[in-house]
Every structure is written in structure tokens, then in C-alpha cells.
Amino acid sequence: MNNNILNIKNLSKSFGAFKVTDDIAIDLKFNEIHALIGPNGAGKSTLIKQIVGSVKHDIGSIILDQEDITDLTDIERAKIGISRTFQVSSVIPKFSALENIILSLLEKNQKTFQLFQNLQSNKDLFSKAERILIEIELDNQSNTLASELSHGDRRKLEVGLALAMNPKVFLFDEPMAGLDEAGTKMMINLFKKIKSQSPILLIEHDMDAVFALADRISVIVYGKIVATGTVEEIKSNTLVHDVYLGYEV
Amino acid sequence: MITEKFFNKWIFLLLLIIPILGLIFNEPYYITLTTKVIILGIAGVGLNLALGYGGLISFGHAAFFGIGGYVTAIMSYHAINEELLFDWLIAIPGSSEMLIIWPLVLLISAFFSFLIGLLSLRTSGVYFIMITLAFAQMLYYFSISWPTYGGEDGLSIFMRNSLPLVNTMNPLIFFFICLFWFAVSIYVTSKLINSPYGMALQATKQNEERVKSVGIETFKVKLIAFVFSGAITGLAGSLYTDLNRFVSPSVLDWHMSGEIMIFVILGGIARLYGPLIGAAFFIILEQTLGAYTENWQFWLGLILILEILYARSGIMGLFEKKNKYE
Numbered sequence A: 001m002n003n004n005i006l007n008i009k010n011l012s013k014s015f016g017a018f019k020v021t022d023d024i025a026i027d028l029k030f031n032e033i034h035a036l037i038g039p040n041g042a043g044k045s046t047l048i049k050q051i052v053g054s055v056k057h058d059i060g061s062i063i064l065d066q067e068d069i070t071d072l073t074d075i076e077r078a079k080i081g082i083s084r085t086f087q088v089s090s091v092i093p094k095f096s097a098l099e100n101i102i103l104s105l106l107e108k109n110q111k112t113f114q115l116f117q118n119l120q121s122n123k124d125l126f127s128k129a130e131r132i133l134i135e136i137e138l139d140n141q142s143n144t145l146a147s148e149l150s151h152g153d154r155r156k157l158e159v160g161l162a163l164a165m166n167p168k169v170f171l172f173d174e175p176m177a178g179l180d181e182a183g184t185k186m187m188i189n190l191f192k193k194i195k196s197q198s199p200i201l202l203i204e205h206d207m208d209a210v211f212a213l214a215d216r217i218s219v220i221v222y223g224k225i226v227a228t229g230t231v232e233e234i235k236s237n238t239l240v241h242d243v244y245l246g247y248e249v
Numbered sequence B: 001m002i003t004e005k006f007f008n009k010w011i012f013l014l015l016l017i018i019p020i021l022g023l024i025f026n027e028p029y030y031i032t033l034t035t036k037v038i039i040l041g042i043a044g045v046g047l048n049l050a051l052g053y054g055g056l057i058s059f060g061h062a063a064f065f066g067i068g069g070y071v072t073a074i075m076s077y078h079a080i081n082e083e084l085l086f087d088w089l090i091a092i093p094g095s096s097e098m099l100i101i102w103p104l105v106l107l108i109s110a111f112f113s114f115l116i117g118l119l120s121l122r123t124s125g126v127y128f129i130m131i132t133l134a135f136a137q138m139l140y141y142f143s144i145s146w147p148t149y150g151g152e153d154g155l156s157i158f159m160r161n162s163l164p165l166v167n168t169m170n171p172l173i174f175f176f177i178c179l180f181w182f183a184v185s186i187y188v189t190s191k192l193i194n195s196p197y198g199m200a201l202q203a204t205k206q207n208e209e210r211v212k213s214v215g216i217e218t219f220k221v222k223l224i225a226f227v228f229s230g231a232i233t234g235l236a237g238s239l240y241t242d243l244n245r246f247v248s249p250s251v252l253d254w255h256m257s258g259e260i261m262i263f264v265i266l267g268g269i270a271r272l273y274g275p276l277i278g279a280a281f282f283i284i285l286e287q288t289l290g291a292y293t294e295n296w297q298f299w300l301g302l303i304l305i306l307e308i309l310y311a312r313s314g315i316m317g318l319f320e321k322k323n324k325y326e
Helices: A044-052 A074-080 A097-106 A123-135 A151-164 A181-194 A207-213 A231-235 A238-243 B004-024 B028-053 B062-080 B098-120 B125-144 B171-193 B196-206 B208-213 B218-244 B254-267 B274-291 B297-310 B314-319
Strands: A004-015 A018-029 A033-037 A059-064 A082-084 A169-173 A200-203 A216-221 A224-229 B084-086
Touching: A004 A044, A018 A033, A018 A044, A018 A200, A018 A216, A018 A224, A033 A044, A033 A207, A044 A074, A044 A082, A044 A169, A044 A200, A074 A082, A074 B208, A082 A151, A097 A123, A097 A151, A097 B196, A123 A151, A151 A169, A151 A181, A181 A200, A181 A207, A216 A231, A216 A238, A224 A231, A224 A238, B004 B028, B004 B171, B004 B274, B004 B314, B028 B171, B028 B196, B028 B218, B028 B254, B028 B274, B062 B084, B062 B098, B062 B125, B062 B218, B062 B254, B098 B125, B098 B218, B125 B254, B171 B196, B171 B218, B196 B208, B196 B218, B208 B218, B254 B274, B254 B297, B254 B314, B274 B297, B274 B314
Parallel strands: A033 A200, A033 A216, A082 A169, A169 A200
Antiparallel strands: A004 A018, A004 A059, A216 A224
């Protein structure tokens, strides 16, 4: 039995003569955190955008849970179980933290097109959202507008939005950027907990966090995967040291 | 500062008092004027759903206002002349019954908003503004070039359409009919914006990419708002034709779209009663400044500039607590 939930094969994308992703092959197994590391501009975020469908790839295929999703739109991919955070926090600024989470719960609970039922009467949505806020330690900011949250709290809220979708895979794009030590610790513990629910493809520059979390690491440079392996294998890979870790550690 | 709900109650009370005072002091003109404010307010409530809550800056809502107006006038024209409206395959007569005309107006306005929305919502920003304007102008020139229904001169219907058991020619009764529809349009809008769907709509206005990423079909969300918006504005057009017993291509003109937008902006974007306040302010300016100068719109322009610079929440925002969805 194939134990990969996500399989990406030969994925390439060029902007003019510039290849942002070049023949990428990467997979994500059940119960796994697969970290994707590499220098700025290596193509990590573009890869995420191709997986979620917001950037169309030139060639290649994406298989999610045995289903070819290559030709699906970004919304269809989100519906069938791809949930993401953005590199730059993207939330609904004039909604409270609680409202942001409720928004994320709507589609999964088939509530989006309830035109005339009062939102407040959906008690189950509110209790689910409150549980998620507790999980991401934002329950004390429940009624704060997202635009008024600190940067770190907005990062947490984004993870909360992803959690609310109860997806098949999580794609987290630098979720720990700008978090303080406590925030990073909280996030590490949370990711360890949720990876059994849905595996995580993680882009992160905080190497301590990556080494603490990742079951496997892939290194991407100039749009190409140059190495894939366990934490120890990547740490001892001289090529990876030369192109990325060398100036990080 | 007071809450929006509290303020809205006072506005509604004031709406009831003015025509009653008009009746007591035998000034039916003020009843008709208040009726006009309410009808234009309904048109604004329609646009506010798309523009205020959905961020869809439609510069073509005159299309729906005009469709409502023309459907009403054409139905009535055929009923008065005892001519068939349609005699190809099946024979459909005209009607001067409001209970037949209103559902028809709602259906046809909704159908046209669906068609226009289906095409125009594929664009955004300035392109959306231009494409909605283009659709309305197409209908405007079509109405001018349609001599059967008056062409450039418009179409008179002589008698206001009827409603069982009441005399719709009585200004106070027609006022209450319009007030009823205003209350219905407010109720429908309020239900929509406070529903899970309303949450998706208001979120789409703020950050569409994020809403898509949680699996919500934002195109469908916007299209539904546009259809409701067009239907409400179409109903206002129907009432407007009955008020004046006349319809002309001017109701389809871009000036009309601009005026409906001004009601929304003046009163306060994304405020339930904002368009009504905007329409009232517009009519008051027209009646007062218009008595002194033909070019009273100069002062309207000045007020709009000041509002956009210093009071973006509109007239309602001056009295009320800040609306977080503005």
C-alpha cells in the first residue's frame, strides 16, 4: 500500500526564461512532517502556490490521497483537503480571531450558503472555533480584531484557520517567522500533535525548529531539490552545507 | 455616540411621522416627497448589499432600476390598452395588478443581474466598474431606440397600478406600500448579512484570496449578492414608475447609477439605513438649494469631497459608533 498522502512528480514552472521550480519530485507520508528548506528565492513558496493551485504549473502532476488533483482549481483543492498558511500573514482584518476561525469552518460544515439562518444560531460552529482558539493559545484574544493582533498572534491565527479546515495535508509557509520563543515552542508542540491527524509540508527558516520537528527534510536550491533525507542525513550532507546550512550554522 | 440599531429605530419612526404630518397639515406634496426618498432608499439598499457588504463597485445599477421601471410600465401599458403583451406561441396579457407585477419585476431583475453578474464578476476593480456601466448603457440606448414603448420620450401609464382593497392613488396609502417594501428590503439584507453566507460575503470583500484558500467559492458568493442586489433595485424601479406614472430612458442612464451610488456613500457604506439617509439628504439638497440655483449639484459635489476626505463613514457615521465592516 502506498503510504504517501501527497505525491508531486516532475513539477516545473518558469516565468519567462527563469525556472522557479525545476522537475520537482517530493512526497508527504502519513504522520509525517516533511520540511522544505533552502535559501530565499529558491522556489519554496512558489512550490506551495503550485500545490494549492494559485500558480499554474507548466508540467508535472500532483496526487493527493490517490486522486490526481493537477487540473483542479485552488478552491477545489482546498475543498478536498489542502490547507495552507501564507508566507505573509493573510487573515480577514476586520473580523475578530473567533470570526476568522468560524469563516474557516463554514465550508467543511456546509454552512457557506445558508443565506437566511442567523450565524449566531450555529452554536456548534462557535464551540468548535473556541476549541481551536484554545489549541493555538489565542482564546484570550477571541474578540480582538485580526488587524489588531500582534504579528505572532496573527501567525498563530493562520495556523488556526488551517486547523479548522480539518484537511488531508497542511502546507505551512514559515509559520514561525517572527514568533517569540514561547510562541515557537507552542507551535512545535502543536505541530507534533497534529501531524498524526494530517501530515505537514513545512517551509521554515528557523533551523532549530526544523530539526526539532522534521521527520524528513528536502533542500531546494534554484528551483531544484538537491537533497532529501532525515535530519541527521541532511546535517551531514556536505552539499547542503555548502549551499544552505553552511552559512546558517 | 449611539448604536446603529438605536439610530435606525429613530429613522423609521421619523419616516412614519413626516407623511402623517403632511396629512394633518394637508400637504400631500411632502407625502410624495417622502415616498420618493423611500423608493430611492430601497434602490440604495439594493446597491449597498453589493457595494457596501460585498465590495462590488457596480456603476450599472440603473440597469436594474430601469428594468423594474420598464417591466412595470410595459405590463400596465398593455393592460390599459387591452393588448396582448406576447402572442407568439402562447398569449400573455398585460396586467395592472401590483401583486402580479412585483413578482415579475423581482424575477426579471434577478435574471438580468444573474446574466450581468455572470459576465462582469469575472473582472474586478476598475474593469468591474466599466463593464457594469457598459451593460447599463447598452440597455439605455436600447430603450431609446425602442419606439413601441416611447423611445426617447418614455412611456406614461396614466393610472397607478392597483392592489386589491386599497386605493393606490391615495398618496398616504402608496407611501405605506413603499414603506412596506423598504422594511422588507432592510429585513432581507439584514438576514443575509447576519447569516453564514453574509460572513463569507464580507470576508470576500476584505481578503478574497484568503476566503478562497478555505474552500469558499467566492464567485458564487459575489454572484448571489449581485442577484439579490439587482432584484431589490429593480423593485425600487417598479415603485418609482408607479409613483410618477411614467418611465423614461433616464432611469437607465449612468446618471441614475451615479445617484444610487451617491445615496450609499452619503449615508454610509455598509450601513443598513445609510442609503435611506443618503437619499433623504440628496432630496433635501435638491429641494432647498435647487430653489436658489439650477447648479445645486456643485454643492453636492463639494459635500461629497468633504465627506470622502473627512467623514468616510457617511452621515450615519457622524452619529453612530464605528461600524467594523466599513
